[in-house]
Amino acid sequence: MEKFVSYNPVRIEFGRGACERVGELARQYADHVLLHYGGGSIHASGTYARVTKALRAAGVDYTELGGVRPNPRLSLVREGIDICRRKRIDFILAVGGGSVIDSAKAIAAGTCYEGDVWDFYEGRALPEKALKLGVVLTIPAAGSESSDGTVLTKEEGMLKRSFCSPLCYPQFSILDPDLCRSLPAHQIAAGGADILAHVMERYFSPTTGNELSDQLCEGTMRTLMKELPKVLADQDDTAAWEQVMWTGNVAHNGLLGRGNEEDWASHEIEHELSALYDIAHGAGLAIVFPAWMKYVWREHPGKFMRYAENVLGVTGDDAETMVMQAIAKTEDFFRSIGLAVRLSELKIDDGRFSEMAEKACKGGELGAFRKLVPGDVEEILRLAL
């Protein structure tokens, strides 16, 4: 087991009707907030109406900045920073999924920084101060509502980068399962793949003997695989939505990887993919992760045999047979929720593999389960074709 520091101060307000608490919660921090959101979906779903009604009832004024798109962009962040500075706003309310939350975190840190907010994403600076933020979550996926991380894309060069800081923890995150009902099926599925991937990045670790983390990860993966198909079959299944929403949070609030050296190579590789081809991050992970598994499993076969048996019910004596079955079952799960598991299904060819591999490894070797250099990343992308 590795040494670690465990700290996560986010206050989660969970359950049906929690959305109505947004006014009183925001009011504890500000009387004027930046209301940050994505496209038109929160209008169509009624979430916008519920949130703004609660804010008005609590006497909280708001300036709106919508338009966050999947793989959120630096240009909109700059706009948000400008608004917060001009209007002296000091609290951001993100209403949406991971993209909106990550964009809000960027605005929060950028507003208090004299330099260029992109510095944080390039590792040239760390935020020393940030605006506080709150979240109303509408998509269980990224776990950003409970994490200290943010991922952003710079249009120039299509660079997708991330940074972590304790200042990125939201003050509160509202998880109201009723807000998820009207999500498009593809978004639910991609979100589910992202949740599963967050557990896998922590589970497939070179650290051995961390029984508790193994058990917690396995239980979380089994739960996701059981509950996600239920919401896809019936988007009004509140009980299943509760499970998916809470699972998405637990998967990425930090707990599941405590004491493990975590991997995160698949996430890095996927970031290059979605930066270039603008696919949903979770959809990209459903393609990258099985390919990564095929490439790395021999490094620590015992971990993959454990995954096979405890998560997917694959038994046997021969490691290779078991692991291949487990990877096939993983792909089957992604296919069953409607996701592609090969780049070719998305009409992506090998034309930019070497460019992606080089960009992914710009900061050095990737991963921990097996350390990867650009040649390895190219091989993994080739296995994903």
Added chain:
Amino acid sequence: MEKFVSYNPVRIEFGRGACERVGELARQYADHVLLHYGGGSIHASGTYARVTKALRAAGVDYTELGGVRPNPRLSLVREGIDICRRKRIDFILAVGGGSVIDSAKAIAAGTCYEGDVWDFYEGRALPEKALKLGVVLTIPAAGSESSDGTVLTKEEGMLKRSFCSPLCYPQFSILDPDLCRSLPAHQIAAGGADILAHVMERYFSPTTGNELSDQLCEGTMRTLMKELPKVLADQDDTAAWEQVMWTGNVAHNGLLGRGNEEDWASHEIEHELSALYDIAHGAGLAIVFPAWMKYVWREHPGKFMRYAENVLGVTGDDAETMVMQAIAKTEDFFRSIGLAVRLSELKIDDGRFSEMAEKACKGGELGAFRKLVPGDVEEILRLAL
């Protein structure tokens, strides 16, 4: 699934050598602390020397108050409050297990309160302000290093009561597995029973369909049952100590019961037992919990069948047979780690059952899995004879 608020801001510093960080961590809060601990064991184990050396190195002065005993007493808390007021101390460093931490929480809240600190334990007042505290954990058991609760015993009438407040969360808790090596076997075993009971109180809930919590609880129970015997067999098994220590924390940091209506009847019953007979809390739980199981299982047999199968590997078709086997296996586990599972083994007879039952139910019905009145509590105690 029930609505919930999830919030736990404790910073955990985990791993071998973490103890040496106590000076720099305490220094962030104060230059003079109340160093609160129990009997002579932290001297014998070397923990006292390590902690005080680190404090001195960081320039942190300390006033000592030792002498906390298991089932910590109100009289020592009053002494601590007096010291903190006289010396204008505003940070408490608890070095010990649950009793020391709970005593420290009482001093922290009592110092800032004009009335009598026992008011909090009787529910007559809630703390509005408290000194901050830090923890160096030496016994994995109570989970108090990560909880908002404190349990205290008032000598007059031998009343054992508890209260919870966000002000009771430690600022930091240091979990260094090396500090556990020299614990007496009985204390390790009682601590393990306490850890297991913390999971069971959350797991045996009338709430249904909370798959994630079920899975997380089951994984945590399996881990404890696997790892605890290892440290009893070899107290130098660092890898197993890490698991036990982290499991004790996860069991009681709040996560495992999110979305469940939790029970806690066995804890309430045990508090009366250890108040009157001064046995270790965990040792009392190893007796009370199996008896509680026998009395309540028919209320929600499905939950007990799930426990039988997923935690203890008991399979079958007949509910009663499975559940009885599971309870017997639970008792076997407690016996295997050296704990008694019957009151008679501790020479406790039924002489004060009705007194304990009345005191336990003073605040109303107990529990949630099945609501208990004094007559039920007496029956449970009788099953424990």
